[in-house]
Amino acid sequence: MTSSGPLVGYKVIELAGIGPNPMCAMMLADMGAEVVRIDRLEESGLGVVLDPKFSVLNRGRRSVAVDLKQAEGIELVLRLVAGADALIEGFRPGVTERLGLGPDACMARNSKLVYGRVTGWGQDGPLAKAAGHDINYISLAGAAYCIGRGDQPPSPPLNLVGDFGGGGMFLALGVLAALLEAQKSGKGQVVDAAMTDGTAILMAALYGMHGAGIWTDERQGNILDGGAHFYGAYETSDSQFISIASIESKFYDEFIERTDFDDPGHAAHKDRKQWPASREEMAALMKTKTRAEWCEILEGTDVCFAPVLSMTEAPRHPHNVARKTFVDDGGVTQPAPAPRFSRTPSQIQKAPSANGADTAEVLKDWGIEANKIEQLKKAKAIA
DSSP: OOOOSTTTTOEEEEEOOSTHHHHHHHHHHHTTOEEEEEEESSOOSOOSOSSGGGOGGGTTOEEEEEOTTSHHHHHHHHHHHHTOSEEEEOOOTTHHHHHTOSHHHHHHHOTTOEEEEEESSOSSSTTTTSOOOHHHHHHHTTSGGGSSOTTSOOOOOTTIIIIIIIIIIHHHHHHHHHHHHHHHHSOOEEEEEEHHHHHHHHTHHHHHHHHTTSSOSSTTOSTTTTOSTTEEEEEOTTSOEEEEEOOSHHHHHHHHHHHOOOOGGGHHHHOGGGHHHHHHHHHHHHTTSOHHHHHHHHTTSTTOEEEOOOTTTGGGSHHHHHHTOEEEETTEEEEOOOSOOSSSOOOOOSOOOOTTTTHHHHHHHTTOOHHHHHHHHHTTSBO
């Protein structure tokens, strides 16, 4: 398959990891960059599925398995770095330096290299070297506190906010910005993407509202956190769910018109004190019909409505089918590459590779001599 996408021609080294790092690598690969994943020789417990075809985050790139405990393995990676535009890694601060693959070592071989690093806490600060996971990072940034019911502890929003939004996509943005700058200056630089920083950026609008006094620290007491009756998810008579987001007056007008919800003069729409009672009224109203019946009445209108679909249902929805939001690749239903480009469309470049499956092929393509490859194999420095 011929590569396609706006990043065709760029070469990226990915030091294999979990969470945000492979997310970033997948996006860069979908956009056409040649991304080579450097895996460990041994299984490192980086995934939770055994069959590589289900490792969707690993799609689009080839795998080279290298023993990073051997000097020959480190030297091999440095040779690959010399021909790359960027390297991305997601280890704790100081790990790649101890391996001999830190920014100084890599940029000594390639002064134009963009060195992208993603961690939970960042490269410095009191918590920099501590372990953590998504919910810890979004907790420190003030995001987790805002999510969930008011009478219950905060609810983990999967690992979408820290790992993937504030981490992987944040790193991808930083790497692309640094690549653009390198074209002008001829110099590389280090990109320090912290999930705490990225999550804080995602919260920018809410911090502005908080500063203005229109967003409180009361969970489920605000317009976007389930506090307002006109913005939330409701159960239907068939134990399914629908979502309503009639924030603006004109949309709320249409909601009232189509559902006969009782709020004359928008009194409850404007008055926070009435939201709890109105939310109970809304819940009772939504349970009078099935999800399909509400879809018939509200879907496609300006009420701002959608059914709450499961992961099984979402790929089958007519809108997602028409947009080709999901694709089947190798028998695995998965999100299609995004965003979309009018002239240089992205694509899934290849199915996920097993650990080390492409070692010899990649090394040959990247200019490593055949006799050197054989030496590395005999030394067990590569798969």
